[in-house]
């Protein structure tokens with residue numbers, strides 16, 4: 001805040017202005033800078049406040065006389081009664097721009113309030129997603145204070161009706177031509193105040209607590225699934241219902257399996273002789289090993305589907321498959337004997353055994369020759 005400007009300057013009148021002129025100047029400026037007409041404009045808001053302050057003093061002959069003499073309305077004691085006016089203004093603005101001044105604490109709702117929803121990120125192993133199960137998680141949340149049963153008042157005492165607003169939660173105040181109903185600053189609109197705060201919760205009625213919650217993980221749950229646990233969020237205020245707890249599941253990746261829907265994909269490397277001659281090999285599944293027959297002549301990218309060895313469908317519609325994707329490995333280190341045998345084999349190659357190779361060169365020939 002800047003140092004206070006001269007009130008005459010604020011209203012744009014000279015020091016000899018009549019009460020009528022002051023009133024007229026105030027009305028004009030108050031209309032111009034009224035927050036309803038300048039929503040979200042901070043400088044207008046400041047200006048409107050300043051205009052109100054100036055008129056509070058200059059519009060009152062006694063205060064004006066004091067101000068003229070001492071440069072302040074209440075010499076020696078600061079602006080008496082002025083603090084209330086100012087803080088009152090804060091509340092008016094709260095009401096006008098509800099949800100805009102996010103920095104201000106204290107809701108103005110009187111009645112029961114639903115507790116906040118909570119979110120918990122739960123990371124599980126791939127196998128846990130496959131089988132499902134239960135997991136215990138610890139949730140830090142606000143709970144109703146046991147010592148005062150949520151009232152915020154010290155044991156043996158009760159919150160009392162607010163004297164400022166007589167329990168209505170609203171006070172009316174008129175300022176010049178404006179009459180405004182505003183939230184009571186004393187009780188923050190609740191109509192009741194705690195005179196002797198509960199020592200456990202310091203009058204809040206709520207305490208921070210850790211609660212263990214069991215989460216049922218459905219078999220086949222997917223990464224990013226959001227599970228809703230109704231009523232496990234924060235406790236409501238003044239008897240309001242609790243919020244909900246949302247558990248967001250992150251499934252860790254598996255070193256062997258990749259998921260696609262309910263199917264699992266696993267890349268299976270085979271030697272080039274296994275691919276050429278066919279073989280029986282053991283491959284992993286999510287629940288253990290199974291024997292897989294590699295047909296003779298399998299290629300890199302060939303897919304072999306093993307029914308029912310995928311993941312259970314999360315809605316209970318059976319199970320997916322395991323798809324073994326073949327990858328043929330060409331040997332990189334040959335012994336002299338292996339090399340000799342392969343050279344013998346190469347001399348026996350007649351092309352008919354390699355349809356892809358043959359087909360490719362036929363295409364090349366058709367284009368270029």
Ligand SMILES: [Zn+2]
Pocket residue numbers: 162163164165166167168169170184185186187188189190191192
């Ligand atoms: Zn009150």
Ligand SMILES: [Zn+2]
Pocket residue numbers: 145146147148149150151152153198199200201202203204205206
């Ligand atoms: Zn308490």
